[in-house]
Amino acid sequence: MNSKDRLRRDALSSRGLIELECLRLSSDGSGVGYHKGKATFVTGLLPGERAQVQILEEKKNWQRGKLLSIAKETESRHRVNPPCTVYGVCGGCQLQHLSYEETLVWKKRWVEDNLARIGKIDMEKVRIHPTIGMAEPWRYRNKARLHRGEEGRLGYYQERSNATVPFTDCLLISESMNHWVKDIEKSQQEFAPEVKTLTFRENSQGKGMLILDPISDLQGIREFLARNTPWSGKGRAVWGIFEGKPELLWGKDDFTEEILGMNFKISPLAFLQVNPIQTRNLYTKALQYAELTPDKVVWDLYSGIGTITLALGAIAKRVWGIEENPYAVHDAKLNAVLNGMDNVKFLAGKVEDTLSQISDSPDIVVLDPPRAGAHPRVLEELIELQPPRIVYVSCDPGTLARDLGILQNGGYQVREVQPVDMFPWTSHVENCVLLSKK
Numbered sequence: 214m215n216s217k218d219r220l221r222r223d224a225l226s227s228r229g230l231i232e233l234e235c236l237r238l239s240s241d242g243s244g245v246g247y248h249k250g251k252a253t254f255v256t257g258l259l260p261g262e263r264a265q266v267q268i269l270e271e272k273k274n275w276q277r278g279k280l281l282s283i284a285k286e287t288e289s290r291h292r293v294n295p296p297c298t299v300y301g302v303c304g305g306c307q308l309q310h311l312s313y314e315e316t317l318v319w320k321k322r323w324v325e326d327n328l329a330r331i332g333k334i335d336m337e338k339v340r341i342h343p344t345i346g347m348a349e350p351w352r353y354r355n356k357a358r359l360h361r362g363e364e365g366r367l368g369y370y371q372e373r374s375n376a377t378v379p380f381t382d383c384l385l386i387s388e389s390m391n392h393w394v395k396d397i398e399k400s401q402q403e404f405a406p407e408v409k410t411l412t413f414r415e416n417s418q419g420k421g422m423l424i425l426d427p428i429s430d431l432q433g434i435r436e437f438l439a440r441n442t443p444w445s446g447k448g449r450a451v452w453g454i455f456e457g458k459p460e461l462l463w464g465k466d467d468f469t470e471e472i473l474g475m476n477f478k479i480s481p482l483a484f485l486q487v488n489p490i491q492t493r494n495l496y497t498k499a500l501q502y503a504e505l506t507p508d509k510v511v512w513d514l515y516s517g518i519g520t521i522t523l524a525l526g527a528i529a530k531r532v533w534g535i536e537e538n539p540y541a542v543h544d545a546k547l548n549a550v551l552n553g554m555d556n557v558k559f560l561a562g563k564v565e566d567t568l569s570q571i572s573d574s575p576d577i578v579v580l581d582p583p584r585a586g587a588h589p590r591v592l593e594e595l596i597e598l599q600p601p602r603i604v605y606v607s608c609d610p611g612t613l614a615r616d617l618g619i620l621q622n623g624g625y626q627v628r629e630v631q632p633v634d635m636f637p638w639t640s641h642v643e644n645c646v647l648l649s650k651k
Contacts, residue, residue, distance in 0.1 A: 231278070233266045234287075235259060240323040240610065242307030242640040248276070255280050256372070257301065257310055259289040291315040299380050304372035306385070306638040317344040317634060320642040324632050327610040332618035334627050341630040345494050350637035353488045354385045355470075357413045359394065367398045367411060385638070390415050396444035397423065404437040405430075405453075414479075416470045417489055420448035424481045428453035431460060438463035452481040459540070472496065473524050475552045483518050483541040491635045495606065495643055496521055498631045502604045502647040503577050505529050512575040512600075514564045514591065515582045519545030519557070521606070525579065526557040533575075534559045535567045565590035575600040586612030589619075596623030603648040608635070613644055626651045 235244035235258045244258025252275040255266050266278035295301070295309035308316045321344045328334040328341075347353065359367040362377025371378050382391050390413055397411065405425050412424040428434060431453065438451060442463070450464030459481040469478050470485065473496060479485050486492040499521060503511070505528040513522040516534030518541050526532040526549075534557065536542045542561040549557045560567050565588040578600045580587055586609065595603065596619075603625065607613035617627055625648040635643035 229268045230281070231266050231268060232263065233258070233278070234263045235261065238319050238323075240327070240640060243277075244280075251276055253278055256307075258283070259292055259311060261287060261289050262292075263287045297380075297384055298382075299378050302371055303369050303378040303380065304374070305369045305383070307640045309638050313346065313350055313637065316638070317346045320344045320634060321632050323640075324610045324630060324642060324644055327614040328617060328627070328630070330614070331611060332614035332616075332621065332627075334614070334617060334621060339627050339630060342632070344632040344634050344642065345491070345498075346634045347490060347637055350634070351384050352387050353490060353637065355415050355417075355485070355489060356487045357383065357386050357390065357394070359411050359413065361401070361409050361411065365398060365402050365406075367394055367401075386413070387415060389419060390421070393421060393423075393444055393449070400444070404434050404441075412481075414468070414485075416468060416479075418448075420468060421450070422468045422479075422481060423449065423451045424454065424459070425451070425462075426454040427457075428455050428460075428462075431455045431462075435462050454481075472520050475523055475527075475548075477518055477520060477523075477548050478544050478551065479518060480540040480544050483538060483544050485518065485520075486635065488635045491633055491643070492520075495633045495635065495645055496524055498633070498645045499579060499604050499606055500524055500528075502629065502645060503579065503602065505577070509576040510573045512568075512571065512578045514568075514578065514580045514587070516545060516559065517541050517581070519548045519559065521579055521581060522557055522559070523548060523552055523554050526554045529577075530556065531573060532557045533571045533573065535564045535571075536561065537563050564588060565594075568594050574598065577602045577604065579604045579606070581606040582612075584609045584612065586616050592616060592619045592623070596620065596625075599624065599650060601650055605644075605646040605648065607644045607646070608641065610642060610644065613646065617646065617648070620648055624651055625649065 231248050233246040233253055235246050237245050237260055239245050243254040243256050246253050255278045257280045258264055263284040265281045267281055268276050268278045270277040291312045293312050300309045329336050360377045366379035368377040368379040408425045410426045414422040451462040452459050453462050469476050509529045511525045511529045511532045513534045516522045516536045522532050522534040539561055542559050545559045560570055627648055629647040631645045633643045
């Protein structure tokens, strides 16, 4: 660096401005470069680009900056124009400025990095497949959790903030759900002005479920909705969370979804994967890794409404599902009856407290825990039981890597990893992992 460049750099730094070259993407989608040896994270910057950045937050070992401008000659060939009008303000997406094909490449890299760095997994012994993407990575979400902001507008939270960002057309949800959001936005002040959080759900048949959380005037809302349904379209139902419990306010309790040829009833507070197309791809891979035969006993831990459990039960001798959410367990038992499955049993409770109630030893264990990962006692129990095969489904590469490292130390080998792009244009990635005894 010559003296003129050094003086320019020092002048920029004195105003909180720096020049930065991006070397990679962090797992939250931010560009990462180094300034005076300190890792610097910048939203919207892509690898290979040089940019002028304003430092907004500075810590001992890292700092975060705002992208001001990119040197035109360094602009990445993978950069695209985001189609969303509120991208960069809304916190819903992080990768719309990157070509879709390249987002799939980086999601695989993030998984590899987490497994090697956090889990200490020997990646030379692991077959990690390219990320399964979508042919049409738009309007895939069957659920939108929105918040009521100023002037009654509904929107997602702004990035790193609780400020609400209204939108005209969210490209991650269907056109019909967008219309429904606008209908409710116009009329909510009339029947539920105190509600700050509204969850919209939609199944593949176009039926909708609206959840108001929380409500205080149960009867008043019911009477209003009985007189007036302030939205267009059919097949809608409205629920309210009243004193912590879901109450049907209007419509029918018949919200279902078809997955892998089976029908599943879904309660307002029960979990369902947000992307129906990729859910089928993910569960198909889990079944493939399980290598089921009619003589096998399977444990499905964190079983939810029984989606994977029933798919396993269609082949296996017997399947046990454990789930903490009582509404999901209720759904799961109904779903077993609905699909004529009598070899599937569901237990309600925390997985770590309920494992001892299962009388059968497992040939295969499937785990699909929440983002926080499996409870340490669950992993300890599996290491003690030593089932021949474990299939781990995860929505968080960090906690997945931590848990895989524990299982590796307990005598298991990570064999295959299949990333699935369950959440296109975001920094999130789902994974299905096969482990077997060493």
